[in-house]
Amino acid sequence: MAPYDTPTASRRAFLAGSGGLVVAAVLPLKGRAQSGAARAFTPLAGEEGYAPNAFLRIGSDNIVTILIKHIEFGQGPWTGLATLVADELDADWSQIRAEHAPANAALYGNAVLGGIQGTGGSTAIAASFMIMRQAGAAAKAMLVAAAAEAWSVSAAEISVSKGMISHPATGRTGAFGEFAEAAAAQTAPENPVLKTPDQFVYIGKDMPKLDTGAKSTGAAMFTLDVYRENMQTVVVERPKKFGAKPASFDDAGARAVPGVVDVKQLSAGVAVYAQNTYAALKARKALDVAWDDSEAETRSTEALAQERLERARQRGAVANELGDVDQALSGAETVLEAEYVFPYLVHAPMEPLDAVIARGADGGVDVWMGSQIQTLDQGTVAAVCSVDPSMVRINTMLAGGSFGRRAQPTSHVAAEAAEAFMAAGGETPIKVMWTREDDIRGGYYRPLIAHRLRGGLDGGGNIIAWEQVVAGQSFAAGTPFEPMMIQNGIDSTMLEGASVLPYHMPNFNVSLHIINNPVPTLWWRSVGHTHTGYAVETFIDELLEKAGKDPVEGRLALMSDPKDARLAGVLRKASEMAGGMSAPQGRARGVAAVESFSSYVAQIAEVSLENGAPRVHKVWCAVDCGVPVNPNVIRAQMEGGIGYGLNAVLFNELALADGGAVVQSNFHDYRALRISEMPDVEVEIIPSVEPPTGVGEPGLPPIGPAVANAVRKLTGKTPRRLPMIKSMGA
Template sequence: MSSLSKPSRRNFMKLAATASGGLFLGFSWTSSVASALEVVSDTAIAAGEIEFNSFLALSPDGIVTIFSPNPELGQNIKTSFPMIVAEELDADWTKVKVVQAPLDTNKFERQVTGGSGAVPHSWDRLRTAGATARHMLMEAAAKRWKVSASTLTTDNGMVVHQATGRKLSYGDLATEASKVPVPKDVKLKDPKNFKLIGTAVRNVDNHEMITGKPLYGMDVYKEGMLFAMIQRPKAFGMKLKSVDAAAAKAMPGIVDVVTFKSNVAVVGKSTWQVNKARKALKLEYEEDAPLESSTDHDRIFKELLDSPDATVHRKDGDVAAAFQKAAKVIKSEYQCPFLPHSPMEPMNFFAHVRLDGVELAGPTQTPERARSEVAKLLNIAPEKVTVELTRLGGGFGRRLSADYVVEAAELSSIIKAPVKVIWTREDDMTGGTYRPAVRYRFEAALDAKGNMIGYKLRGVGMSSGNPTREDNFPSGSVDNLLIDSVEHKSPITTGPWRAPITNFLAFAEQSFLDEVAQAAGKDPVQFRLELLAKAKKAPVGEIKYDIDRMKGVIDLAVEKSGWGRKKGVAQGFSVYFSHRSYVAQVGEVAVKNNVPVVTKVYAACDCGMVVNLSGAYQQVKGGIVDGLGHAMYSNLTFKNGAPDQKNFNNYRLIRLKEVPEVDVYFVNNGINPTGLGEPALPPTGGAVANAIYKATGKRLRNQPFIEQAELKTV
């Protein structure tokens, strides 16, 4: 038996219906038009004969069930998705159930968690699904009562005929409603009539999480499953030379020791046994690429900032002329280190490679990528690979990659058995993929009146492509602007880390704008507002951010924080646009015992309509704590290709006592939802660094802040 059972059609249909019939409403995630499915007998349901896409189901007992296709890693879509459906359906929220869907690209679209795009992508589709079911229920009631459907309303899972006071529950009407023709177009609610959307709703998995029910990849257990841990090269740039596994193979519970590529997998009957045996391996490695250290990166980055071979991403006006005639030039460099993702649940995945297909199960942000890469590895059709999704115990971009899925599948294909590969915390922290280190050089040209007439940004990235965001503010507000980059190829594997690129770039940009504002003799907020006003009146080139939305969060943050009017604390400001949303923050710092302490952060957010107020607050607060903690404390350094920090004993994360008070405010502008999982993180570092400067007179240009001499000597 499996402790985390696969959500089969049989199980889902049993959950969604009873023997007395019910309404099964299928809807395509690629279309906003729903389609009704034929009501079948209980026998047919049990036999799994009904075909469906992603769908809404209504059973005669009034239970509304929906498949949630996207992976859930804490961003709350597993609660928000059904809230959207239930709102348009006018359902009784206490009777809504949610089932995690497996990977099925024929029935679902964009089964991805990343880029803060789940709710924006599915908003209209989910609303239409709920509204379509509501229409069919009203038509069924109208037919039974022999009245016009236009005389009916719905409320909390009931169809109501106001003229006579008659009511029928959705469950009573489910079977009849299934026979109503599906409308091609349905009217959606006016948002001003929303009852559920915009309220605070508890996470649908709360009870299971609190009581320890199996939800996560670590909970997966399949009959006959073996366990494995893999020893990977201990340094980036090394490959395996020789293996002596005799001692490991002789240990209790060990089934096999397998070498593939430069990996050595120990396979056995329990994680304890395989972890102990792995330590008995005698392995030799040899150099395969340069073994880089952090001191090498510092030197390389500084050299590349002067490289003549930069890639230009945006150029407006005559930059050279602007700097030549400038009354004042400001120039600064900012650098950040590598960071591991550090999800609380380390990497793990189950794989069973059989002759007739491959079964995969575990936590992934990109199940389709996992399937396609496994299919490519094994040279089989993707249709022969199934992926069961579990809840993710954190991801932050690490589980966008499929390397840990592929190695589980490759190992299963070699040992001809089902296996679950588990990474330890040390494996997770030393095995990549990391937030890439980067260095930026900023230059600004001011005229005699303190107006910014020129702006230059060069980024040196690390095997990550373009480390800039050339179309973000202040682009479009400066007449003469140049943004370019140089890339350094490294054997150290890097990839997306929460709010990719902008997680550090926002800090650097917003800190530098404060430097420029000071040189111009202007208030930092007013300086930014003047730039936005110029972009509004006389835009330079294409502007890809919404000036009014950015100004809206600035105004709200200034109002709520009492910007510039408080005594006893130093305030720092930051505003950023990322993942379609806008967040302005004010950080407050007080000097206690000669040490600057972050006491409070105000956040003003414009993410469009908020679906779940509770989840939204937690996303913003979590992003701020994540951004603050990593800016202040976290650092992954390398020596000869190997990470110095291998576990939380010497890799510093923020501690509970260091978390400041956080106030969150949302702009209610009525537009459709935009991203929220990442946008609150990028502005935090800048708001805090600018506040520390106000409090101490020391400008922080590198992360982590805590390791800088300027902060230690305050």
């Protein structure tokens, strides 16, 4: 078995909870933002109150509650992380529950993200594989020790299966709950023995998701569903142009709306405070705000695209090179050039941004939100409210999607909630709510990016040169993530998937222009791979076609480096699943393969044209993400990544008109993929004993280029300006 190269717990501490066993692990962290002490957690009314600064607790009622340090917004960490604990604990799946852990970087920091508590980069399983298993194994060892003591038998003679502890020799049996309290008094094992893969009972199986039931009855609680006594709802009238500020406003009409409590200017705009949501929305419409546009972005996205394209025609800061690309291109038999434009994209999660904030009885501050980077949100609220971070309790809520939108290096939603709260006196509970219009027009988009590629073939059809220039905004600059993401003028997230290719190129040059402007941008599901995957995989497909080579065999022949063996594996598997690249009359198949976040995905899409626009009928998808913890979640994430990616490449562009105002405002003009547009998807997972890697993002990058490559077969042209319906005139 391959060693699992994932973070492990360095020291374990076991704390007695009220009436149960609580297992905590202190993680090896570097540079964590702050060390949150163990503190009381204020749960929502009606919930049981423990101090859950740990990974699991076992109640005397036999319920095993797993504390999940990653936010659940659909990618499955509740079920995935709980599976790891339940397996090592030998619990029965029916006794397993999950809830979000509190904000505490010391306990719950993500070693893959530099020690802060947060979710991103498809790291939840990779960062937790060993830690959560150790937590389960340690808890089991302590339960066994407690039972051994109670029964006066040797611990070695005790076995545990499906939530039952038994001593076969004497016929004694007991459930976890009976020993929870006694187990808490046991000494923690330094190195709990972990199972070997052949002993896994849940890992690798389609365990039912823990949140499906509550999400089918309306019982699942999201931030918008949090109500506090005397709570006021706040909506903010925001500038129409990025970088504009309120110059003056007339709030007489707004204040006349029954239920309106106050109107105040905040950093983000003009805020209406009301006793109910409808009054807030109605009053906001009645506001008359004059804006100062002197520092606003007033150019259109068309102008911004041209600026980026012009820059991309010159080489930028070189991120990687090999050989002499200029010489190779000038000596090439055939040179292919291509320019691409990738538009601003909105994440548009189903639940718009929101947060609830209230004063705690101890003078601290309670926050309920879909917090994706708890440590930053906690620190930001603390700063705005002038309390110690240890006095800010972030109650991470289930969130209605994110796709990157809730991972805010600037913590702007937490900041807005805290500012609205403090501006109203810092005592009255406040719910800040964004509408869909706020969401579509509120920025933090996938950046507008241009690429220019040049490729050269020799007389024998070999690719001898590859040059790629990327130009666009970096969202890392000026944030806590800058040191991690930007080095020597290169933002690595803008070139991931381009600076190192899976294809051998004897002469190679990749460079970058960072061009910043006032439109706020952000990571968007699969980040740089959203554009690099598309550019690389459509361009290689065209070069192979020019060389007279098969798209699958041609790619495989270029994957000569051992690091590319797993990508080659998924490509072969997808081709085998689809039965090759030939399609029925009127349809065409396109292929693409992309490694992202250390997972490998290949897809083949079967496409036809309907009224000039692509219609995707079927997608075959092969994925290699190491040990598959929950195959059903992996398949769901491939389906979801395909749907989300397809949505964007087919339909989506966030445009600014001349003058800088956003053109789109809601789902009627920022089109969302509908059920009737979703292709049939078939997924196969490569069996593996490699360390598990993520699946939230990697399903996305190949779908755009796979569809584009099929479109080229149907129309003779690669859509190089997205979305496809725009460049295809459909």
